[in-house]
Amino acid sequence: MINVDLTAANLLKNGFHVVRCKTAKEAAEYCLAQAKPGMSAGSGGSLTLQQLGLLEALEAKGVEVIYHYGHDLTPAERRFNMRRELMADIYFCSANAITEQGWIFNTDGAGNRVAATILGPEKVYIVASTNKIVSDLAAAERRVAEIAPYNCQRLHFDTPCALTGVCEDCDSPDRSCRVQVTLKRPPRTVDITVVLVDEKLGV
């Protein structure tokens, strides 16, 4: 049985800030309050953030949201904006898993999200539903192997798992599992807040 209180306590012990929210609405309001008009914001492409409606709300508030997806961007523009996101004032993303010992685990294709949480904006907010909490790192890796096929299907990637629903540790050019990072402590120059949401969000 996963212990959310223990996870929150261990995240704090490890140097992360922790905010507990009961609902997605509460989490969205908290995140929105962290950005001021005129600031710039980057984000990981995240179903959780989509469900919060956060990026639209930030734009409505007068925050410049930098996008690296959608918006008819060319590959070169996408890469350029990923790099611009590293220089934003604030960054929002989710996590693939959080372990009970208070470690944050993410797998990326391009590495933009993990880069931003390591040496990007000074303020990073990681919004994660408590259903993403797992017992340990091995369970976090298993979780990614389970959810990555779903994400590949959702994003129309040409990978074997998008067809079969099962990870085949592929060599596909579209492979989304290329970079894995575990944040055991916040990197020295980054202030990371984990927003734990009781409501189920993301995958």
Ligand code: SF4
């Ligand atoms: S390694 Fe390849 S097959 Fe496995 S989940 Fe990632 S993209 Fe899918």
